Amino acid sequence: MTDTIFGRIARGEQAADLLYEDEDVVAFRDINPQAPIHILVIPRKPIATLNALEPQDAELIGKLFLAAARIAAQEGIAERGYRTVINCNAEAGQTVFHLHLHLLGGRPLQWPPG
Amino acid sequence: MTDTIFGRIARGEQAADLLYEDEDVVAFRDINPQAPIHILVIPRKPIATLNALEPQDAELIGKLFLAAARIAAQEGIAERGYRTVINCNAEAGQTVFHLHLHLLGGRPLQWPPG
DSSP: OOOOHHHHHHTTSSOOOEEEEOSSEEEEEOSSOSSSEEEEEEESSOOOOGGGOOGGGHHHHHHHHHHHHHHHHHTTOTTTOEEEEEEESGGGTOOSSSOOEEEEESSOOOSSOO | OOOOHHHHHHTTSSOOOEEEEOSSEEEEEOSSOSSSEEEEEEESSOOOOGGGOOGGGHHHHHHHHHHHHHHHHHTTOTTTOEEEEEEESGGGTOOSSSOOEEEEESSOOOSSOO
16 A cells, blocks of 8 residues: 555644544645635545445445535535535546545536536 | 435436446436536435435445446546546535536546536
8 A cells, every 4th residue: 555645644644734533534624725615535544546445435435425514514615515526546637546535615616527 | 305307317217328226326427418428326315415414324425436436447437537526505516406426537637626
């Protein structure tokens, strides 16, 4: 398993602007925000990409979204709306190979989504 | 629970270009595609938005992503890459209030994601 900056954040070895953490999930602000609110939600377990998901990871992936919804409420964007994005591999622009959910909001988001 | 077109597709009451289905999940092509491959993956269970998720839905949400990864492989975009998007409420552009995952690929996807 290749180490990544997100793995180091998940293990507390790298500083980040943490917003939420529990035994399975960590959330922090993206350092290159694409919207007024742009937060990353990651599993502590290092999973490289969506392609590497195994059936036993299903509940963990769902927990990322439960955390994202909770954080959206805390940030005051739950009712206005927000977008969640998970990129896989090069054509989607994935650059860190530790699966991560982007939570974006605070402005109207355009369509198509990139 | 408000009925929606996706609920009718999930129940087999409305035709769609189905690509995958199992007891929990249905996938079909978006009728207004934003990329060469643009597929919607939905739970059969009608959940209006991410804000309505409950802890017992976590595994089901994960199953949407397991299905998306399987479909991406079938469509030949798993290695090139693909983007998954779930929109919540108006500022994200959600128009059908039955939770749905957008799977997009077949072209380079831009950043920001909308």
